[in-house]
Amino acid sequence: xxxxxxxxxxxxxxxxxxxxxxxxxxxxxxxxxxxxxxxxxxxxxxxxxxxxxxxxxxxxxxxxxxxxxxxxxxxxxxxxxxxxxxxxxxxxxxxxxxxxxxxxxxxxxxxxxxxxxxxxxxxxxxxxxxxxxxxxxxxxxxxxxxxxxxxxxxxxxxxxxxxxxxxxxxxxxxxxxxxxxxxxxxxxxxxxxxxxxxxxxxxxxxxxxxxxxxxxxxxxxxxxxxxxxxxxxxxxxxxxxxxxxxxxxxxxxx
Amino acid sequence: xxxxxxxxxxxxxxxxxxxxxxxxxxxxxxxxxxxxxxxxxxxxxxxxxxxxxxxxxxxxxxxxxxxxxxxxxxxxxxxxxxxxxxxxxxxxxxxxxxxxxxxxxxxxxxxxxxxxxxxxxxxxxxxxxxxxxxxxxxxxxxxxxxxxxxxxxxxxxxxxxxxxxxxxxxxxxxxxxxxxxxxxxxxxxxxxxxxxxxxxxxxxxxxxxxxxxxxxxxxxxxxxxxxxxxxxxxxxxxxxxxxxxxxxxxxxxx
Numbered sequence: 001x002x003x004x005x006x007x008x009x010x011x012x013x014x015x016x017x018x019x020x021x022x023x024x025x026x027x028x029x030x031x032x033x034x035x036x037x038x039x040x041x042x043x044x045x046x047x048x049x050x051x052x053x054x055x056x057x058x059x060x061x062x063x064x065x066x067x068x069x070x071x072x073x074x075x076x077x078x079x080x081x082x083x084x085x086x087x088x089x090x091x092x093x094x095x096x097x098x099x100x101x102x103x104x105x106x107x108x109x110x111x112x113x114x115x116x117x118x119x120x121x122x123x124x125x126x127x128x129x130x131x132x133x134x135x136x137x138x139x140x141x142x143x144x145x146x147x148x149x150x151x152x153x154x155x156x157x158x159x160x161x162x163x164x165x166x167x168x169x170x171x172x173x174x175x176x177x178x179x180x181x182x183x184x185x186x187x188x189x190x191x192x193x194x195x196x197x198x199x200x201x202x203x204x205x206x207x208x209x210x211x212x213x214x215x216x217x218x219x220x221x222x223x224x225x226x227x228x229x230x231x232x233x234x235x236x237x238x239x240x241x242x243x244x245x246x247x248x249x250x251x252x253x254x
Numbered sequence: 255x256x257x258x259x260x261x262x263x264x265x266x267x268x269x270x271x272x273x274x275x276x277x278x279x280x281x282x283x284x285x286x287x288x289x290x291x292x293x294x295x296x297x298x299x300x301x302x303x304x305x306x307x308x309x310x311x312x313x314x315x316x317x318x319x320x321x322x323x324x325x326x327x328x329x330x331x332x333x334x335x336x337x338x339x340x341x342x343x344x345x346x347x348x349x350x351x352x353x354x355x356x357x358x359x360x361x362x363x364x365x366x367x368x369x370x371x372x373x374x375x376x377x378x379x380x381x382x383x384x385x386x387x388x389x390x391x392x393x394x395x396x397x398x399x400x401x402x403x404x405x406x407x408x409x410x411x412x413x414x415x416x417x418x419x420x421x422x423x424x425x426x427x428x429x430x431x432x433x434x435x436x437x438x439x440x441x442x443x444x445x446x447x448x449x450x451x452x453x454x455x456x457x458x459x460x461x462x463x464x465x466x467x468x469x470x471x472x473x474x475x476x477x478x479x480x481x482x483x484x485x486x487x488x489x490x491x492x493x494x495x496x497x498x499x500x501x502x503x504x505x506x507x508x
Contacts, residue, residue, distance in 0.1 A: 067473070067476065068475065090468075090476050090480075108444060108445075108447070109447060109451055110451055112455070112459070112466075115458070115459070117451070121447045122447055123444045125444075147444075147447075151440070154438075155438050157479070157483060158438045158483065159440060161434060161483050162431040162434040163445065163448055164493075165434070165492075166427055166445050166448060166449050167449075167452045167466070168466060168470075168500070169496045169500075170424050170428075170452055171452055171455075171456075171461050171465055172461075172499070172503070173419045173420055173423050173424050174420055174424075174456050174464075175460075175461040175462045175465065175503070176416075176419050177416040177419045177461075179462075180415060181413065184408075184409050184412045184413075186409060188460075189377075190377045190379075190401075190403070190413060191413075191416060191420050192456065192457065193363060193375045193376055193377065193401075194362055194364060194421050195421075196453055196454075197371070198364060198421045198424055198425055198453070199452070200450075201366070201425075202425075202428050202432075202442075202446065204368070204369070205366070205368055205369070206432065207426075207429040207431075208429045210366065210428075211422070211425055211429065212366075214344075214422075219321070219322070222321065222344050225411070226344075226415045226418060229412065229415050230415070234498075234502065234503070238419075238496075238499060239418075239419075241491065241492065241495055242422070242423045242492075244488075245426070245488040245491070246423075246426050249488070
């Protein structure tokens with residue numbers, strides 16, 4: 001069994017706890033949260049603490065807190081020469097403090113407490129300073145997921161950036177679609193099969209090859225009609241920008 | 255059995271043919287294409303023609319051709335007072351010529367020949383001038399799908415516009431993600447679980463509630479880092495625009 005301590009009570013910490021608890025190769029010895037209230041989200045079967053002085057011993061200490069707090073927090077962890085990893089896509093491994101061995105354990109997924117997730121398909125991106133630590137993190141990763149990859153800080157930054165495009169920005173487009181339909185009292189359910197097919201299509205077609213719509217056809221009549229239909233200026237701006245970049249990307253200037 | 259003639263050989267015509275052929279309530283009597291070559295994509299078990307003078311009789315004539323050709327084509331169909339419908343999201347029903355009874359049969363999905371689709375879950379949006387025709391189109395629609403809706407031209411235009419956001423624009427974001435990873439020799443497979451979870455999440459969470467990422471957190475440090483990482487100017491522009499509109503939409507000015 002590999003003993004783990006997790007720092008943090010957010011979505012990543014919550015899902016890590018649940019997935020690690022159900023693995024027979026990992027024991028979550030303890031979860032640290034700043035307040036008792038924040039620890040309420042952590043499953044009751046896991047030992048928790050609000051005090052760093054009560055910290056249990058572990059083979060891997062996982063910092064699953066907000067990106068901008070990682071550096072400061074890594075300085076005050078009261079263990080030395082232990083393996084301390086963070087779970088962030090955008091923070092370089094080097095931001096961890098030097099008094100412990102550094103590593104990254106980045107599960108590439110969008111976590112929310114409202115949704116159960118299977119870790120099995122989630123890519124887990126690992127980085128360490130030392131080979132022994134990498135071997136240990138691989139064991140942890142493979143206990144949760146079938147997709148464990150070694151990825152350095154530079155590549156991970158690009159991965160996280162790409163994730164912002166395909167998750168955050170895509171989700172905002174869903175929100176625009178939702179609101180457009182709401183104004184016409186149409187159910188968002190109408191768009192769901194299209195949203196799922198669009199996402200499923202990229203399983204076997206390169207997204208550039210799957211591109212369709214008025215912009216790639218250079219269908220100025222429909223584009224103008226659509227911009228006219230939009231009430232919200234930021235929606236108009238988004239529509240114009242996409243139409244321009246799509247038609248540029250595929251070699252047709254609007 | 256309801257007899258159907260389809261005009262067109264594109265993706266919509268192809269998928270309609272296949273779905274209608276496998277229904278025991280519909281017979282595709284004929285498919286019309288301008289050239290023999292274009293008709294090659296149509297399954298061999300369906301009768302085809304390149305001449306409008308050889309047109310078979312049907313209860314519903316379906317125009318499944320490009321949007322800007324619908325009006326002209328509807329004028330030359332050599333039948334009168336028959337039900338002639340188009341399959342377009344953005345073309346008003348009124349663009350069909352007056353010498354036939356008008357209707358719309360709009361399957362809200364992104365079709366490509368490379369992918370098999372189940373029609374059962376695809377919303378089919380109907381519009382007609384006459385109640386009898388609506389009843390007939392409903393029968394056709396329900397033979398293919400569990401989701402048949404009556405939607406007028408104005409609402410359908412909004413639906414199509416929303417579809418452009420959640421399909422065309424989303425797909426372009428997938429393409430950007432794909433290309434960013436390719437530059438770093440990373441596999442696009444890494445992003446697929448995230449893409450699918452992002453799409454699945456909207457099944458039970460309103461997309462506005464599911465929004466995460468640097469822009470909604472007003473995390474200027476990560477935003478600047480990301481813009482700096484992007485090499486392509488249009489990617490930088492897209493990133494800036496999304497960050498601004500996301501943070502504006504959620505009440506935080508960047």
